[in-house]
Amino acid sequence: MASVEVSLKEMMAGIEGAMGAAVVDYTSGMALGTLGGSKTLDLTIAAAGNTDVIRAMVRTMEQLGLKGQIEDILITLDSQYHLIRLITGRGGNGLFLYLVLDKARSNLAMARHQLKRVEAQIEI
Structure with missing residues (x-):
């Protein structure tokens, strides 16, 4: 089991091309914690904005009658990937991992795989 701080460090150091990471309460x-970012990447603002993305997706799924859970959401920009992964186990309800990747330096499939591993190990 890993704390928020350890999980953030693992996301930043263990995922090639990571530019910023956060653990967010979407309610x-x-x-709850951030690591990385820059003047042009304010992770607290991004955390709040991505909360709206999750809420909109949940509403849309309800309106469509879709069953199942959201695993992750990918937003692709011209130079970045933004990954949102909902935390599903051990008291993680209402929380998500947020990771920003440099598109030119990252492997999206590996990043998703590693983010899934971090999600499985985090303890809030």
């Missing part, structure tokens, strides 16, 4: 939009 409030507040980041």
Whole structure:
């Protein structure tokens, strides 16, 4: 089991091309922890904004009558990938991992695989 701080360090150091990472409570939009980022990548603002993305996806799934759970959401920009992975186990309900990747330096499939591993090990 890993703490929020350890999980953030693992995301930043263990995932090639990581530019920023956060653990976020999507009921409030507040980041429980962040690591990385820059002047142009404010992770607290991104955390709050991505909370709206999750809420919209949940509403849409309800309206469509889709059953199942969201595993992750990918937003692709011209130079970045933004990955949102919902935390499903051990008290993680209402939380998500947020990872920003440099598109030119990352392997999306490996990043998703590693993010899944971090999600399985995090303990809140």
